[in-house]
Amino acid sequence: xxxxxxxxxxxxxxxxxxxxxxxxxxxxxxxxxxxxxxxxxxxxxxxxxxxxxxxxxxxxxxxxxxxxxxxxxxxxxxxxxxxxxxxxxxxxxxxxxxxxxxxxxxxxxxxxxxxxxxxxxxxxxxxxxxxxxxxxxxxxxxxxxxxxxxxxxxxxxxxxxxxxxxxxxxxxxxxxxxxxxxxxxxxxxxxxxxxxxxxxxxxxxxxxxxxxxxxxxxxxxxxxxxxxxxxxxxxxxxxxxxxxxxxxxxxxxxxxxxxxxxxxxxxxxxxxxxxxxxxxxxxxxxxxxxxxxxxxxxxxxxxxxxxxxxxxxxxxxxxxxxxxxxxxxxxxxxxxxxxxxxxxxxxxx
Amino acid sequence: xxxxxxxxxxxxxxxxxxxxxxxxxxxxxxxxxxxxxxxxxxxxxxxxxxxxxxxxxxxxxxxxxxxxxxxxxxxxxxxxxxxxxxxxxxxxxxxxxxxxxxxxxxxxxxxxxxxxxxxxxxxxxxxxxxxxxxxxxxxxxxxxxxxxxxxxxxxxxxxxxxxxxxxxxxxxxxxxxxxxxxxxxxxxxxxxxxxxxxxxxxxxxxxxxxxxxxxxxxxxxxxxxxxxxxxxxxxxxxxxxxxxxxxxxxxxxxxxxxxxxxxxxxxxxxxxxxxxxxxxxxxxxxxxxxxxxxxxxxxxxxxxxxxxxxxxxxxxxxxxxxxxxxxxxxxxxxxxxxxxxxxxxxxxxxxxxxxxxxxxxxxx
Numbered sequence: 001x002x003x004x005x006x007x008x009x010x011x012x013x014x015x016x017x018x019x020x021x022x023x024x025x026x027x028x029x030x031x032x033x034x035x036x037x038x039x040x041x042x043x044x045x046x047x048x049x050x051x052x053x054x055x056x057x058x059x060x061x062x063x064x065x066x067x068x069x070x071x072x073x074x075x076x077x078x079x080x081x082x083x084x085x086x087x088x089x090x091x092x093x094x095x096x097x098x099x100x101x102x103x104x105x106x107x108x109x110x111x112x113x114x115x116x117x118x119x120x121x122x123x124x125x126x127x128x129x130x131x132x133x134x135x136x137x138x139x140x141x142x143x144x145x146x147x148x149x150x151x152x153x154x155x156x157x158x159x160x161x162x163x164x165x166x167x168x169x170x171x172x173x174x175x176x177x178x179x180x181x182x183x184x185x186x187x188x189x190x191x192x193x194x195x196x197x198x199x200x201x202x203x204x205x206x207x208x209x210x211x212x213x214x215x216x217x218x219x220x221x222x223x224x225x226x227x228x229x230x231x232x233x234x235x236x237x238x239x240x241x242x243x244x245x246x247x248x249x250x251x252x253x254x255x256x257x258x259x260x261x262x263x264x265x266x267x268x269x270x271x272x273x274x275x276x277x278x279x280x281x282x283x284x285x286x287x288x289x290x291x292x293x294x295x296x297x298x299x300x301x302x303x304x305x306x307x308x309x310x311x312x313x314x315x316x317x318x319x320x321x322x323x324x325x326x327x328x329x330x331x332x333x334x335x336x337x338x339x340x341x342x343x344x345x346x347x348x349x
Numbered sequence: 350x351x352x353x354x355x356x357x358x359x360x361x362x363x364x365x366x367x368x369x370x371x372x373x374x375x376x377x378x379x380x381x382x383x384x385x386x387x388x389x390x391x392x393x394x395x396x397x398x399x400x401x402x403x404x405x406x407x408x409x410x411x412x413x414x415x416x417x418x419x420x421x422x423x424x425x426x427x428x429x430x431x432x433x434x435x436x437x438x439x440x441x442x443x444x445x446x447x448x449x450x451x452x453x454x455x456x457x458x459x460x461x462x463x464x465x466x467x468x469x470x471x472x473x474x475x476x477x478x479x480x481x482x483x484x485x486x487x488x489x490x491x492x493x494x495x496x497x498x499x500x501x502x503x504x505x506x507x508x509x510x511x512x513x514x515x516x517x518x519x520x521x522x523x524x525x526x527x528x529x530x531x532x533x534x535x536x537x538x539x540x541x542x543x544x545x546x547x548x549x550x551x552x553x554x555x556x557x558x559x560x561x562x563x564x565x566x567x568x569x570x571x572x573x574x575x576x577x578x579x580x581x582x583x584x585x586x587x588x589x590x591x592x593x594x595x596x597x598x599x600x601x602x603x604x605x606x607x608x609x610x611x612x613x614x615x616x617x618x619x620x621x622x623x624x625x626x627x628x629x630x631x632x633x634x635x636x637x638x639x640x641x642x643x644x645x646x647x648x649x650x651x652x653x654x655x656x657x658x659x660x661x662x663x664x665x666x667x668x669x670x671x672x673x674x675x676x677x678x679x680x681x682x683x684x685x686x687x688x689x690x691x692x693x694x695x696x697x698x699x700x701x702x703x704x705x706x707x708x709x710x711x712x713x
Contacts, residue, residue, distance in 0.1 A: 258359075267350055273465075330359030331366065331571065333394020335707040341686040 011120045012036040019114040024144030033142065037120055041127040042106070042137040054138035056103055061165055064099035066090055067158035075122065075152055077196045079188070079207030083122035085283060086155040087129035088212045092232040095214040096286065098169045098221055099161035104130065105139035107156040112147045119153065133212035135159065161214075166225045173228035174249035178317040179295035183216065183286045183302055184209070184310035185261045186238055190280035191269045205265050211284030216307045220288065223301045229289040232282065236340055239278040241287055242325045243339045255315035255327040255337065279340045289317065356570030365575040366398055372582050376402045378534045379581050380527070380670050382520060383541035384411030384696065385569045391703040393571040395578075403582065406534070406670030407703075409523050409623065410541050412488040413440050413696035414668065417622040419656040420516045421446035425454055427483055427514060427649050434460045434477060436470040437485035444695045447656050467499035467513075474503070474511040483645045486513040491543045493517055493634060494608035497615035500636065500643045512645040515636055518621050520544050521552045522632035528560040532671055537581040539567040539574070542596035547612075549604030553592045561590045568596040615640055624658065624692050625665030662691030667700050674704040681705060 014036060015029070022029045039047070046054045068089045075082040087104065094101040106126070110119065130137055188209040195206055213232060220227060229249075231241040238260075246253045262270070262277045270277050284307060290298050295313060302308030315327075325337040381387055387407045390396055396405050409415050425446045428435035435451070442451040442463065455461040460480075464470050467484045474482035486496040496513060503511040520541055527533055540553060545566045553564045563584035567577025577595050584591060594600055614637070621633030636644040646652045658665075661679055666672045674680050674693070684690040686702050693699035 264350055267353075271350075271353065329392070329394045329571075330357060331362055331393055331395060331398050332359075333397035335392065335394050338706045 009124055011117050012040075014116055017116060019110045019112060019116065019119065019144055021112050021144050021146070024110070024142060030142070037116065037123055038140060038142075041123045042130070042140065044136045044138065046136065046138040047140070054103065054105075056138065059162055062163040063160050064094050064097040064163050065158070065160040066093035067156065068093060069154060069156040071151070071154050072193060073151055074193070074196055075118070077208055078192050078205075080210035080283070081122055081125050082153065082155060083125040084129035085208075085210050086157045087126050087133065087135070088210050088283060089234070090157040090159045091129075091133045091135055091212040091214055092283075092286070094159055094161045095212075095217045096169070096230045096232055097163055098167035098217065098225070098227065098230070099163040100218070101133060101135045101159055101161040101214050103138045103161075104135050104157050104159035105141075106137055107141040108143070109150050109154040110142065110144045111150045111152050112144055114152055122153070129212060133214055164221065164225065167221060167227070169227050169230050171229050171231070171245050171248035174245055174251045174289050174317045175228070176251060176317050176319040177292050178228055178289045179292050179313050180242070180253065180255070180315040180317070181288045181290060181295065181299055181302065182238065182260065182312055182314045183213070183288075183308045184284075185263045185266065186282060186285065187262055187266050187270060187277035187280035189283040190237070191266050191275070193281075194273070194275075195269050206263075206269055209282055209284035211307050213284065213286050213307055216286070216302065216305045219301050219305050219308075220298055223297050224290075224294045226294060227288055227290055227298075230286055232286045234281050234283060237277070237279040237281060238287060239276075239325065239337045240339060242337065245289060246323050246325050249317075250322045252318040252321040252323070253315060253325040254318045254320070255325065257327045257329050259312055259314045261310055261312055275344050278337055279344050292316075353570065356568070356572045358572065362572050362575055365572060365579055369403070369575065369579045369582055370400050372579065372586055373400045373402050374586060376404070377536055377582060377585050378404045378406060378670070379537045379539065379578060380406045380408045380535040381539040381567070381574070382408040382410040382524065383544070383569075384414065384699065385543070386539060386541070386567065386574055387411070387700055387703055389569050389571060389574055391707045394707075395571060395574055399578070403578065407667070407700035408538075408670065409527070409626065409668040410489065410520065410544075411693070411696050411699050412492070412518070413444055414664065414692040414699045415518060415623045415625065416441070416444065416487055416516050416692065417624045417656075418447060418658055419622070419654055420514070421450075422656050423646065423651040423654050424485055424514055425449060425451060426651050426654060427645055428454045428459045428461050429457070430481075430649070432481050434462060434473055434480050434482045435485070436462050436464045436473060436482060438465075438487065439463045440696050441485055441487055444692055445689060467496050468502070471499055471502055471508065471511060474508050475506075478510060480510060481648070482511050484511070484513045486515045486517060489518060489520055489541070489544050490547045490612075491541075493612045493616065494547060494605070497611045500615045500640050501611060503643055504640060509642065512643045512648050513636065514645040515616070515634060516621075517616065517634035518623060519632050519634070521556060522629050523623065523626070525556055525560075526626065526629045526632070527669055528556070528562065530669065532669070535562070535670055537563045537585050538565070539577040539581060540564050540592075542566055542568040542573070542600060545594075545596065545600045545604065547605050547608050549602050550592050550594060550600070551602065557590045557592050563590050564592045566592070566594045566596045566600055568599070623668075625662075625668045627665075659690060664691035664693040664701065667693055674701040677701070
């Protein structure tokens with residue numbers, strides 16, 4: 001794996017190579033870790049005041065607030081790591097409301113013995129993701145737990161942004177005739193993580209799609225604020241997001257089966273493991289439900305953004321079969337795309 | 350994707366479908382043996398587009414479904430031991446035993462791990478010499494060679510901390526058991542392509558002759574399945590009953606000889622219980638006596654765990670093709686994938702789970 005940022009920004013000189021319990025005790029070692037690992041990477045006017053809280057300007061209007069906790073194993077995977085995932089995950093959850101993500105807090109739970117080199121690489125990747133998204137990290141916390149009490153490190157991010165007055169996005173807004181736009185290929189993140197996990201012995205070229213989508217959302221809102229619903233289909237995949245839409249709005253969703261894009265290598269990994277890409281996590285994709293009359297313009301705007309270049313209309317909202325997502329197969333049959341029960345399990349044969 | 354897209358081409362598939370419609374003049378009951386075929390049929394909606402005269406019944410070829418409850422209970426007993434690392438293919442972990450499943454064993458502190466190959470279990474055994482590593486060897490003839498290889502390799506390396514809990518079943522005895530049942534409705538079989546890849550098809554000739562049923566060796570992609578149905582219908586309409594290989598890109602008459610030799614060396618034929626069907630004579634494998642040291646049932650003395658199946662579940666008659674999932678009063682009500690009463694609802698290849706997932710309430 002290639003980590004050019006880590007090479008161009010070497011690990012600062014510290015008194016220990018690995019995280020000690022004392023690094024979480026609030027004394028000199030805590031300060032050393034904050035001053036050398038976190039502050040230089042996350043610094044901004046608010047954070048540098050080092051108060052117990054961030055005091056932020058309030059421009060008025062509605063706030064979109066979200067939190068998410070990241071425990072992914074492995075912490076490094078092709079295309080990303082737990083750090084950029086933690087930034088992008090909360091950025092995207094905020095952005096799916098149409099809000100511009102502005103501020104984040106970051107909480108770390110570190111396992112005693114975690115190499116500082118590892119932590120540093122992750123913090124660098126968080127810095128990069130935050131800069132790309134244009135979001136400021138204004139509050140932070142670090143705890144160190146005994147070896148075995150957590151797995152290397154867990155990260156919580158919480159954040160908020162401001163929702164434009166004319167934007168009202170909700171899972172309960174779907175109406176028959178709306179078009180369903182997917183911003184790109186499915187299942188990249190989930191299969192990248194699954195094929196990297198210990199135990200899978202085939203060589204994989206699948207890369208995670210982890211990315212902040214707030215700029216894509218901004219481009220979409222510039223076309224029209226009339227986006228009815230929007231989600232980033234993470235855990236549970238596209239099938240889960242669409243079932244939630246269908247349930248919240250009590251409408252049916254009809255997918256055009258052949259239109260859903262999946263990269264060739266991702267499909268291969270899914271075929272080998274017997275996994276359906278509709279149920280696999282994505283970390284840099286969104287699905288938007290928009291009125292039919294603006295669907296083509298919306299699609300064109302999305303295609304002009306890096307994170308939407310493979311965008312495609314994959315289906316429509318219908319008043320038939322309320323609450324149910326259905327997919328037309330190549331043979332012209334129509335099958336249900338249900339909510340997953342638990343995590344998908346690779347099949348025996 | 351090479352070797353996949355060609356066999357999913359909707360234009361060619363529709364052509365075969367038209368041929369099936371043209372060839373069918375009267376009602377026929379055809380059973381697909383393999384759970385992978387059931388999955389493909391339901392996922393692609395093949396049963397929705399066939400002529401009304403053709404009824405597909407879903408056979409017993411889902412290894413997760415036919416593994417008897419008492420074997421699951423034995424697995425849970427072994428996996429709960431503190432000295433054991435229990436390894437299994439993923440989809441066995443959610444199959445309910447009498448009181449819990451292997452996931453619950455894990456949450457209670459048991460070391461239960463998903464592997465993608467029994468050879469990974471061997472690796473775990475090498476790396477954990479202080480632990481007993483057990484692999485849950487489940488499946489049909491398809492998975493038997495790999496599972497046999499793990500035992501042979503362990504013996505060669507002298508890995509005394511490795512063993513297998515074996516619940517291997519064989520397709521031909523089950524086909525015969527179904528045909529010889531007085532309630533049998535099956536008139537033609539789609540034989541399981543991957544089983545034949547290993548075993549060839551010589552075993553099927555006597556069955557086709559004795560019961561006068563066409564047996565068409567069939568693959569798993571939509572075009573494979575449609576092609577298998579077409580050739581079964583053609584034989585039924587013509588009154589013939591041959592074994593026909595329609596999966597020739599993979600299956601040869603003699604099968605895979607080295608794989609068969611390995612199976613014969615490590616396993617021996619045994620009577621086996623099938624969940625929902627009951628005991629079928631000479632219908633499975635157990636570990637050969639010369640490899641008894643690698644038999645987890647002996648090693649952990651769990652052979653005396655016996656469990657009866659719950660009465661409410663009709664998975665037995667579904668596996669035999671006598672009823673469809675929605676004929677069951679519990680289907681979709683008391684029995685769902687979240688809370689399965691029987692194993693046909695647990696595995697995604699089980700007929701009940703496939704119906705639940707893809708066809709529950711669609712009316713348009």
